Amino acid sequence: MVLNTTMLSWVTFIYFGSAVLYIFRMVTGKEFWGPPATYTALIGLLAQSTALVLRWIESYKMGIGHAPLSNLYESLIFFSWTIVLLYLIIEWRIKSRNLGAFVIPFAFIAISYASFSPNVNSRIQPLIPALQSNWLICHVITCFFGYAALTIACGLGLMYLIKGLDRGEGSSAFFKLLPNRDILDELSYHSIVIGFIFLTLGIITGSVWAYSAWGSYWSWDPKETWSLITWLIYAAMLHSRLIGGWRGKRMAIMSLIGFVSVLFTYFGVNLLPGLHSYF
Amino acid sequence: MRKTIFSFLSSLKLTITLLIIIAGASILGTVIPQQYGAEGAIHNLSPGLIQLFEALQLFDLYHSTWFIMLMSLLSVNLIACSLKRFPTSWKLFRKTPSLDADRPFQNLPPERVITIEGKPHGLIDTVESLLLKRYKRVRKKELERGAVFYGEKGIYSRFGVYITHASVLVVIAGAIVGSLLGFDAFVNLAEGESTNTVYVTRQKGIKQLDFTLRCDTFSVSFYDNGMPKEYRSQLSFLKDNTVIHQGPLLVNHPITFDGIRFYQASYGTIPGDEVYLSIRKGNGEAVAKTVKLNEPFLLDDEDTRSEVVRIEENFMSMGPAVLLEIKSPGNSTRFWVFKYIERIVERFPGILEKFPKFNPGLVKPYSFSLDRIESRYYTGLQVSRDPGVYTVAVGGFFIIIGFLITFFGSHRRFWIKVEEQGGRSRISIAATSTKDPVGLDREVQHLIKHLSLVRD
Numbered sequence: 055m056v057l058n059t060t061m062l063s064w065v066t067f068i069y070f071g072s073a074v075l076y077i078f079r080m081v082t083g084k085e086f087w088g089p090p091a092t093y094t095a096l097i098g099l100l101a102q103s104t105a106l107v108l109r110w111i112e113s114y115k116m117g118i119g120h121a122p123l124s125n126l127y128e129s130l131i132f133f134s135w136t137i138v139l140l141y142l143i144i145e146w147r148i149k150s151r152n153l154g155a156f157v158i159p160f161a162f163i164a165i166s167y168a169s170f171s172p173n174v175n176s177r178i179q180p181l182i183p184a185l186q187s188n189w190l191i192c193h194v195i196t197c198f199f200g201y202a203a204l205t206i207a208c209g210l211g212l213m214y215l216i217k218g219l220d221r222g223e224g225s226s227a228f229f230k231l232l233p234n235r236d237i238l239d240e241l242s243y244h245s246i247v248i249g250f251i252f253l254t255l256g257i258i259t260g261s262v263w264a265y266s267a268w269g270s271y272w273s274w275d276p277k278e279t280w281s282l283i284t285w286l287i288y289a290a291m292l293h294s295r296l297i298g299g300w301r302g303k304r305m306a307i308m309s310l311i312g313f314v315s316v317l318f319t320y321f322g323v324n325l326l327p328g329l330h331s332y333f
Numbered sequence: 334m335r336k337t338i339f340s341f342l343s344s345l346k347l348t349i350t351l352l353i354i355i356a357g358a359s360i361l362g363t364v365i366p367q368q369y370g371a372e373g374a375i376h377n378l379s380p381g382l383i384q385l386f387e388a389l390q391l392f393d394l395y396h397s398t399w400f401i402m403l404m405s406l407l408s409v410n411l412i413a414c415s416l417k418r419f420p421t422s423w424k425l426f427r428k429t430p431s432l433d434a435d436r437p438f439q440n441l442p443p444e445r446v447i448t449i450e451g452k453p454h455g456l457i458d459t460v461e462s463l464l465l466k467r468y469k470r471v472r473k474k475e476l477e478r479g480a481v482f483y484g485e486k487g488i489y490s491r492f493g494v495y496i497t498h499a500s501v502l503v504v505i506a507g508a509i510v511g512s513l514l515g516f517d518a519f520v521n522l523a524e525g526e527s528t529n530t531v532y533v534t535r536q537k538g539i540k541q542l543d544f545t546l547r548c549d550t551f552s553v554s555f556y557d558n559g560m561p562k563e564y565r566s567q568l569s570f571l572k573d574n575t576v577i578h579q580g581p582l583l584v585n586h587p588i589t590f591d592g593i594r595f596y597q598a599s600y601g602t603i604p605g606d607e608v609y610l611s612i613r614k615g616n617g618e619a620v621a622k623t624v625k626l627n628e629p630f631l632l633d634d635e636d637t638r639s640e641v642v643r644i645e646e647n648f649m650s651m652g653p654a655v656l657l658e659i660k661s662p663g664n665s666t667r668f669w670v671f672k673y674i675e676r677i678v679e680r681f682p683g684i685l686e687k688f689p690k691f692n693p694g695l696v697k698p699y700s701f702s703l704d705r706i707e708s709r710y711y712t713g714l715q716v717s718r719d720p721g722v723y724t725v726a727v728g729g730f731f732i733i734i735g736f737l738i739t740f741f742g743s744h745r746r747f748w749i750k751v752e753e754q755g756g757r758s759r760i761s762i763a764a765t766s767t768k769d770p771v772g773l774d775r776e777v778q779h780l781i782k783h784l785s786l787v788r789d
Binding site for chain 2 (some may be wrong): 186258
C-alpha cells in the first residue's frame with residue numbers, strides 16, 4: 055500500500071481512539087478523559103492533513119496531479135477531515151467537550167468506510183475530462199463543509215432528544231454532561247446556518263461548473279435534484295424557526311430528517327443514474 | 334375577502350407546505366425516470382400505470398404544468414411575505430427611535446443594573462461618548478436626575494432577508510428567460526463534415542444556425558490505465574464559406590460563437606467509405622486491397638469491374654458487411670461479404686446454400702473476405718443559448734450576500750439610563766436583538782464591565 059493510504063488507515067484507528075475517549079468521558083463523567091480525547095482527535099487531524107498533502111504530491115509524481123478530492127475514497131476522507139476540523143473549532147470556541155461523543159464517531163464511520171470497504175477504491179486515479187476543472191476544488195470543499203456542519207447539527211439533534219430522556223435528579227453522569235437543551239438548540243441552529251450557507255455555495259459552484267462542463271447550469275440530474283431537496287428541507291426548517299418560532303424537539307427531529315437527506319444526496323444518488331455517476 | 338387571500342398567500346404555513354411539497358415532488362422525479370430515461374424504463378410498468386403517469390406528466394415532472402404552478406405559487410408567496418413585512422422594517426429604519434425613560438426598563442433583570450459611587454455628571458458624558466463611538470443613531474434625553482440614551486447597530490441586517498428573497502426571484506426570472514428565449518440542442522458531426530442544422534432537444538425540432546459549423550478533426554486520448562484523458566474536437570465556424578473562427582473544443586472548455594455555446598458532449602464512430610478486402614483467385618495467395626465506396630476497381634481480368642455499393646456496420650445483426658457488385662460483360666452480380674463469415678456459417682449451417690447472396694465465393698474463381706471497414710470519428714456537440722444565465726448568476730451571488738447579512742448581522746438596540754439615587758449613580762442597561770441572544774448578552778456584559786470600571 056502507498057504511504058498516504060497506510061497513514062489514512064492509521065488515522066481511522068486514531069479517530070476510533072478519540073471517539074472512544076469522548077464516549078468514555080461522557081459515561082464515566084470524569085474530565086480526566088477529556089484532554090486525551092481532544093489531543094487524539096488533533097493528532098488524527100494533523101496526520102490526516104499530512105496524508106492528504108502527501109497524496110496530492112504523490113499524484114503529481116504520477117504525472118496526473120490533482121487535489122485529492124476526485125473519487126468516493128477521497129471524498130469520504132475529506133468528509134471525515136472536515137467533520138473533525140469543524141468539531142475542534144467548535145470545541146475550542148464553546149470550551150466544552152460534550153459534543154465530541156456525538157460527532158467524532160461520524161468522522162470515524164466516514165473514514166473507516168473509505169479505508170475498509172471493498173467497494174471503495176483507494177488508488178489515486180487520473181481525472182476524466184469532465185473533472186478537469188478548477189471548479190472541482192471549490193465545489194467539493196464547499197459541499198463537504200456543508201455536509202460536515204449538517205452532520206454536527208444531526209449530532210446535536212440526537213443529543214437534544216437524548217437529553218429529553220433525562221429524569222433530572224439522580225440521573226447518571228452521562229445525562230449531567232449533556233448541555234442543557236437551550237444551548238443544544240442554539241448550537242444546532244448555528245450549525246444549520248453554517249451548513250445551509252455552504253450547501254448553497256456548493257450548489258452555486260456546482261451550477262457554475264455544470265454550465266462550463268455540461269452546457270447547462272441546472273439539468274435536474276438526480277444529485278442536483280437531491281441537493282435541492284436537502285436545501286428545501288433546511289430552508290423550511292430555518293423559516294419555521296425564524297418566523298414561526300419553532301424550537302427544541304421539532305427542530306431536533308427536523309435536523310435528523312435533514313441529515314438523512316444529506317446522506318442520500320451524498321451516497322443514495324449513486325444508486326440512481328445521472329451525470330454525477332463517477333462520484 | 335382580499336385580506337383573507339393576501340394573508341393566505343403571505344402565510345408561513347403556505348411557505349413551509351410549498352417547500353415540502355416541492356421537495357416531495359422532486360424526490361418523485363428522481364425515482365421515476367425522466368424524459369429520455371423514461372423511454373427505456375417504461376416497459377417495466379403496467380399500461381394503466383403508464384397512462385396515469387402520463388396524465389400527471391410524471392415522465393417530465395420538472396417541466397409539468399403542476400410543478401411550474403407550485404414554483405409560481407412559491408414565488409407569489411415570497412412576494413406576498415415581503416410585501417407584508419417590508420413596510421415594518423422600512424418604518425423602523427426611517428423613524429427616529431423612541432426614547433422612553435421607563436418602558437424599555439420594565440422587568441429588567443437585576444444583573445443589568447449597576448450602581449456606582451458618586452454623582453452621575455461625568456458618567457453621563459462617558460456613556461454618551463461610549464455610545465457615540467460604538468453605536469449609530471445615538472439619542473439622549475435629559476431626565477430630572479440623570480439622562481437616558483438610545484443607541485443601536487446592525488439595522489441593515491433587517492434587510493438581508495429581502496435581498497435573499499428578491500435574489501431568489503431574480504434566479505427564477507433568469508431561469509424563465511432562459512427557457513423562453515434560449516434553446517438546448519445537439520448535433521453529431523463526423524470528421525470533415527459541416528452543418529448548419531442542429532437538433533433541439535426539448536421541442537424535438539431542428540434549428541438553423543446563421544453560420545456553418547465544421548468538425549475538422551476529433552481525437553480522444555487515454556491514460557495508461559485506460560481511463561479517458563481528453564476529448565478534443567477541432568472546430569471551424571464559417572460564414573459565406575470563409576472561416577471566421579477556429580478552435581479546439583474540450584470538455585470544460587466550451588466555445589462561444591455568435592452568442593451560441595458549443596460543448597464537447599460525446600463521440601462515437603461511424604463507418605467511413607474505405608474498405609479493406611482480401612481477394613483470392615482460385616487457390617492462389619490472398620491479395621489485400623483497399624477500395625472506396627462507389628469507386629469501381631478492376632479484378633485480374635480486364636473485363637470484370639467490381640464496386641462496393643453499400644457498407645453496413647452491422648448487417649442483419651451479423652456484423653460488418655459490404656455489398657459488392659461485380660460486372661462482367663452481359664452479367665452483373667451483387668452479393669454480401671461479411672467480416673465474420675466463418676462464425677456465421679458455424680452458427681447457421683447451410684446458410685450459404687440457402688442464401689447464395691451471402692456466399693463470398695459466388696463469382697468464380699474469386700473469393701472475397703472483408704478485413705475491416707475504415708471507421709471515422711464523429712463528435713457529439715451540445716449546442717445551447719441561454720440569455721438568462723447572467724441574471725441567474727447575479728441572483729445566486731446576491732442570495733449569498735443576503736445570507737451573510739441575515740445570518741451574521743443582528744439589529745441590536747440599547748437603552749441606557751443613568752440616574753442619581755441617594756448620592757450614587759444607578760445605570761440600567763436594556764437591550765433587544767433580532768437574533769443571537771447569546772451574542773447580545775455578551776455585548777451587554779461587556780458594556781457593564783466597561784461602565785463599572787469608570788470612576789469620575
